[in-house]
Amino acid sequence: MTQMLIFILIMNQRIACFIIFSVLFTTSCFGQEKGIFSGGFQSNANFFIRDSLIGAANIPQYDRQLYGAEAWLNLGYRINGYSAGIRFDLFNNSNLLDPNNSYSDQGIGRWYISKQMEKLGVTVGYIYNQIGSGSIFRAYEQRPQLIDNALVGAQITYKLGEEWQATAFTGRQRNLFSTFTSIVKGAKIEGFKSFGEENPINIAPGIGFVNRTLDDVTMNKVIGIVKDYIVEERFKPTYNVYLASIYNTLTYKNFSWYIEGAYKSPDVFNDPMAELELSNGAIRIGKYRRAPGSMIYTSFGFAKNKLGITAEAKRTENFNFRVDPTLTRNFGQVNFLPPMNRLNTYRLTARYSPATQDLSELAFQLDIKYRVKKNLNVNINFSNITDLSTDLLLYRELYLETIYKIKRLWRITSGIQFQTYNQEIYEVKPEVPLVNTIVPYFDVLYKIDRKKSIRFEGQYMLIGDDEKAGKKQDYGDWIFGLLEYNIAPHWSFVASDMFNVTPGKNSPSDDSGEKLALHYPRFDVFYKNKNNRYGLSYVKQVEGIVCTGGICRLEPAFSGVKFSINSTF
DSSP: OHHHHHHHHHHOHHHHHHHHHHHHHHHHHHSSSOOEEEEEEEEEEEEEOOBTTTTBOSSHIIIIIOEEEEEEEEEEEEETTEEEEEEEEEEEEEOSSOTTSOEEEEEEEEEEEEEEETTEEEEEEEEOEESTTTTSOEEOEEGGGTEEOOEEEEEEEEEOSSSEEEEEEEEEEEETTEEOSSEEEEEEEEEOEEOOSSSOEEEEEEEEEEEEEOOHHHHHHHHHHHTTSOGGGOOOOOSEEEEEEEEEEEEETTEEEEEEEEEEEEEEEEEEEEEEEOTTSOEEEEEEEEEEEEEEEEEEEEEETTEEEEEEEEEEESOOOBSSTTOOTTTTBOOOOOOOSOOOOSTTTTSSOOOOOSSEEEEEEEEEEEEEETTEEEEEEEEEEEOTTTOOEEEEEEEEEEEEEETTTEEEEEEEEEEEEOHHHHSOOTTOOOEEEEEEEEEEEEEOSSSEEEEEEEEEEEEOEETTTTEESTTEEEEEEEEEEEETTTEEEEEEEEEEEEEBTTSOBOTTOOBOOOEEEEEEEEEEETTEEEEEEEEEEOSEEEEETTEEEEEOOEEEEEEEEEEEO
């Protein structure tokens, strides 16, 4: 019965949605076990208010649509070893897919059904999984940027022993409400070994393999591009590419060490910074190449008493891996490479965030946390990212922070960030100097009583000069202030303003060309009741890099009102 059910589900998605819950609810009625039903709902609504002065204009939402929304409804059910779920997705004039355009559609965004039969587990439908850190395969969802590259297919797992498991999968990557046509398949074996109490060493090794096979349409598209190159630049693309990774986590007392190495056989990829000679002798930036790739990543951790240390290093070369080599941005990305910079949360410290460079990157990061005394903690973070082949500096950051607590009433956080950011590489802005910033900040939290608290946040960004332009770099200097008032457990009120105190060369200008010092205010009201959270915000946001979960993209300015709902049940 299980084999027949799996076959039907793969053949027809609509039939799948009906059969999933028919089978499970029938099992619930006649089985001895009581099922568990769960779900969640999330919705965002944006009301766009045109503001051409800050660049919030000239896209459909500002010009005529005025409104955009997204919604997701998840339903899940577990009973008698079965697990099943379905998700409905809705997009109306949404700017999530492309911040400069509008996207509307709706339908089943995900469904799955799985069955655990002693040592064997079977899953069909939309699958999320990864191998190691994700270097050769990671099927995951990052909703704030509309990244959902689930594998639509089948997966089996088999328990090889008490602490060992093998997994194999095959399918096609999700592409909104359809799938890409190339086939992805892979396998991994992972385990855990403890050497006993007298020898406190534990290891968690793993090995994985992935293969992608291009379809004829994609192959013909690649051939069509390459055949227009001059003879010296041409290459012969292949249908198949193979990837392998081996990884292990070793722990000993207070030490932990993770290391992973990955290799990719020769594959086609787009190099946006490479020079291409055209048949007429002209030079164009950006071309397709074919080459093998490799990635090595390691992290070391130590924690004892007052001290915690984490050190990371990564070397990446030609490791772009997509279901279709001609896709750009985050579309069709099969793997995930961990970012090598601190994930900053304050508005100005996070303004310049580096995106992972999958073609050429050499990076390391060191993070030290030390508790000076019971109420005083110090954090130091340093990261450095360079281009592997040219040693060009891409990103450097030194981050110092202290957290001081006064009894149980006050928490005072203060720090300073020194940053160098290669805007030419990360934002594709040619012939601009490295952006250098200094950002001091403080964050003060005061607990008025058991339910009420107030928090004030202040930041200042001092940026370097652009000598060619005779002005401050990029948008110039900024000052940011935030005031937050909380009434537990229901209400939160937030007011903030980001002021372009010393405008730079990219700041908006008036009719005479004079750079304008503009305010970018934001007001938020949040209400939480049990498992439901509502948010209403007025937002005016400057153009800049937005990062979520290590994935970064350049987003245009925004002006308007946002409303959100998050609910779980």
